Amino acid sequence: MSKKIHCIKCPWEFHDPDTAFGCRGCPDQDRKRKAICKFEKRMKMKKIMTVLALMCACVANGGVIITLENDFMNHTDDSYSNGAELEWLGDTVMERRVGYGIHQLMYTPTDISDPDNQPLDRPWCGILTAFREVWSKQGVEMTRTRIEAGVLGPSALAEEAQKEVHRLIHNKLPQGWDNQMPDEPVLNLYHERHHPLMDFGKEDGLGVRLEALYGGTIGTTFINGFGGTLLRSGYNIQANSIIGGIEPKAASKVRPFLYLMLETDGMLVLHNATIGESFFREREPGHEQDLENCVGMYRYGVVGGYKCFTATYLMGMRTREFETQKGNTDWGLISLQFASQF
Numbered sequence: 001m002s003k004k005i006h007c008i009k010c011p012w013e014f015h016d017p018d019t020a021f022g023c024r025g026c027p028d029q030d031r032k033r034k035a036i037c038k039f040e041k042r043m044k045m046k047k048i049m050t051v052l053a054l055m056c057a058c059v060a061n062g063g064v065i066i067t068l069e070n071d072f073m074n075h076t077d078d079s080y081s082n083g084a085e086l087e088w089l090g091d092t093v094m095e096r097r098v099g100y101g102i103h104q105l106m107y108t109p110t111d112i113s114d115p116d117n118q119p120l121d122r123p124w125c126g127i128l129t130a131f132r133e134v135w136s137k138q139g140v141e142m143t144r145t146r147i148e149a150g151v152l153g154p155s156a157l158a159e160e161a162q163k164e165v166h167r168l169i170h171n172k173l174p175q176g177w178d179n180q181m182p183d184e185p186v187l188n189l190y191h192e193r194h195h196p197l198m199d200f201g202k203e204d205g206l207g208v209r210l211e212a213l214y215g216g217t218i219g220t221t222f223i224n225g226f227g228g229t230l231l232r233s234g235y236n237i238q239a240n241s242i243i244g245g246i247e248p249k250a251a252s253k254v255r256p257f258l259y260l261m262l263e264t265d266g267m268l269v270l271h272n273a274t275i276g277e278s279f280f281r282e283r284e285p286g287h288e289q290d291l292e293n294c295v296g297m298y299r300y301g302v303v304g305g306y307k308c309f310t311a312t313y314l315m316g317m318r319t320r321e322f323e324t325q326k327g328n329t330d331w332g333l334i335s336l337q338f339a340s341q342f
Contacts, residue, residue, distance in 0.1 A: 063089040063308065063339020065101075069331055082106045082162065087133075089339050095137040103148075104128045106158035107274050110326060112174040120324045122289070124180035125274045126158020127151070127221065129188075146190040152221060152273060153183030184273070184280045188219030194230065201237075204255055208233045213265065220279055223271035228297075234259025258304040261314075267295045275322045289322035301333070310337040 069083035087101030109121035129150030136143050150156070159177035166173050192215035201207025209232045216225035236257035271277055275289045301314030312335040317328050 063337065065089065065099075065335065065337045065339065067103075067333065067335040069333045082165075084161075097135040099133045099135070100131070102128070102130050104156065104158065104161060105274075106156075106162055108162075108174060109176065112176060113172055115175040115178065117179045118176070122322070122325065123274075123276050124177055125152065126154070126156035126161075126180065127186060127274070128156035128158075129186055133190075140196055142194040144190075144192045146188075148186065148188050148190075148219075150186045151183055152186050153181055155183050181276065181278075182281070184220070184278060186219070186221050186273075188217055188221050190217045190219075191215045197229075204236055206235055207237050209237050213263070221271075221273040222269075224267050224269045226265050226267040228263060228265030230261065230263045232259045232261045232303075256304070256306040258302070260302055261300065263297075263299045265297045267297065269293050269295055269321070272321065289324060292320050292322055292325075295319050295321055299333075305337070308338055310339070311335070312337070 065085070065087045067083075067085040067087075083103065083105045085101060085103035087099050089097055089099045091097070105127040107122055107125040109118045109124065111118065111121075127150065129148040131146050131148035133144060133146035159174070159180065162177075163173050192213065195212045195214075196209070197212050198210040199207070200209075211230045211232075212227070213230055214225075214227040217223065234257070236255050237259050238257060269291060270293070272291060273279075275291065277291065295318060297316065297318045299314050299316040301312065303310065303312045305311055312333065314333040315330075316333065317330050319328055321329065
């Protein structure tokens with residue numbers, strides 16, 4: 001313990017004048033402390049302004065989108081456990097925009113505290129990819145085409161990411177990542193189309209918009225096709241928007257916008273590497289589950305923004321993806337978008 005020191009100008013005592021900024025009762029030391037606090041506040045403000053300036057620079061040249069999907073919003077920590085994505089969007093040219101980014105996905109069994117293999121539950125799995133996608137308007141339809149390449153397995157760093165997050169929030173550490181699926185390459189092509197079905201209300205007022213969704217994925221990780229509907233109701237609903245899975249993208253508008261949304265989808269699944277199916281290795285006991293070929297999903301939430309800023313909050317549910325799964329998969333999504341108008 002440090003020795004107590006008395007201020008030479010008053011009877012107050014303190015332990016360390018260098019760290020405590022002197023005596024709280026001494027006017028001289030009090031002025032010194034206030035000056036240091038002002039300096040710290042200025043430094044924090046400079047950091048905030050730097051981040052805002054970088055975001056503005058991104059918007060001036062297109063935009064940036066930060067998206068997080070996690071099951072903690074449903075008070076769970078299993079199955080589809082987390083998804084994170086960072087994307088830079090280029091300028092819109094001839095109703096076409098190109099984006100580049102990285103994303104990471106992680107899947108875990110129900111009991112993450114069990115260090116042993118759990119052959120009847122979802123395998124431990126992580127995916128890390130880089131992607132390029134193109135947004136375009138073709139007639140009345142909005143389309144998105146994405147190609148991604150990366151790795152599934154330990155090199156995706158899902159174990160390190162999940163453990164670090166759990167340390168930061170003082171949550172229990174996952175114990176079973178030693179059982180995760182081995183490394184294999186990832187190469188997927190995804191295509192999605194939105195076709196307007198119904199539009200009521202004013203363009204810059206209250207309205208209701210209904211769209212048909214259809215598309216699919218073919219690649220080493222997923223092979224599937226889907227179809228569904230997207231219903232949006234609110235103020236100043238964006239016509240040029242696509243709200244995807246890990247990547248909700250929306251057009252920015254000069255006027256504020258705020259609307260509720262409900263999406264329902266049905267999916268035909270032929271291949272899903274995250275539950276252990278693989279084109280690169282033999283079937284391993286405890287690392288592969290029997291696939292459910294028909295999967296349903298719904299998402300609901302709120303989207304709002306102004307000019308180049310869009311915020312999205314969604315909750316989602318997906319039905320069982322393999323035969324021994326004990327229930328549906330629930331998750332939430334938060335997205336912050338800083339992007340120029342599409």
